[in-house]
Amino acid sequence: MKRNFIPLLAAALLAPLPAAAMDVIQGELLQGWVLPNGNRVAAIRMTMAPGWKTYWRAPGDMGIPPHFDWGGSENLSTVAVEWPAPTVFREKNLTTIGYRDQVLLPLVITTSDKGAPVMLNTTIDMGVCLDICVPATLHVQGLIDTDATRAVPAIAASLAQRPYSAKEAGLTKATCKMAFKDGDLQLEASLTLPHAGGQEMVVIESGNPDVWVSEADSSRQGDILTAKVDMAHVSGATVAISRAAVRITVLGSNHSVDILGCTPD
Structure with a gap:
């Protein structure tokens, strides 16, 4: 696996943002509903100009992960972004996810x-791509003040597009074997999991935003899907990974699977 660090790749991919590209992405806050425990569901809709794309939370070896800053929000303790299953974009010598x-x-x-209502104020730094990739900053704010308890169809439909859980997908075993080689940590995941369809792509996240993870080399034999990645700290520091924090996503043509944590081999 070829070792490249995200900061270097981002610098290579990003071009100065042309004035005409400032409107390639727009954000809109959608009111949702109140949950039985008093917390709230809402949504951000991002609309891009035709043909443009943006990245998933784990964008691939050469992508730019989005960053959310919720500073300035009121009556907000935590926010969980519920990502619908993304698309894998395979181009010559480049695979991205978004x-x-x-x-x-x-x-x-x-x-x-x-x-009480929620005043949501977020700044999202991201990459958007057409023929080239450019940086974009999206500001979304608004008052979430609905007392409705019925799910909003558009938001419910996006929630339904999330990857299957490990249990829903029929995962029976997920193990991770770790070893150091040439100063890098190598992780090999072995998943006992029915086929997700088509050309499966495995994405492994370390649980640490300061740890770079390579694109996975994966193979399948029957119900056993194996994936290997290199991991390295972006500053060159020692890498320490908790198996419980590892997140593995399998992206297939029939469905996707979200696996939280793995056990020793």
Whole structure:
């Protein structure tokens, strides 16, 4: 596997943002509903100019992960972004993962005051791509003040597009074997899992934003899907990975699978 660090790749991929590209992506806050525990569901809809795309939370070996800053929000304790299953874009010598034209990102919001509205204020730094990739910053803000308890169809539909859980997909075993080679940590995951369809892609996340993870080399024999990655700290520091924090996503043509954690081999 070829070792490349995300900061270097981002610098190579990003070009200065042309004035005409400032409007290639727009954001809109959607009201959702109140959960039985008093927390809230809302969503951010991102709409891109025709043909443009943006990245998933784990964008591939040469992608730019989006970064959310919720500073300035009120009555907001935590936010969980519920990512619908993304598309794998395979081009010559380049594979990225994301969404084209439009994506609706559901938000599960934990509030401090269960009966009060939420003032949501977020800045999203991301990459958007057509023939080249350019940086974009999206500002989305608004008051979430609905008292509805019925699910909003558009948000519910996006929630339904999330990857299957390990249990739903029929995973029976997920192990991770780790070893150091040439100063890098190598992780090999072995998944006992029915085929997800087509050319499966495995994405492994370390659980540490400062740890770079290579694109996985994967193979399947029957119900056993194996994937290998290199990991390295972006500053060159020692890498320490918890198996419980490892997140493995299998992207297939029939469905996708979200696997949280693995056990020793």
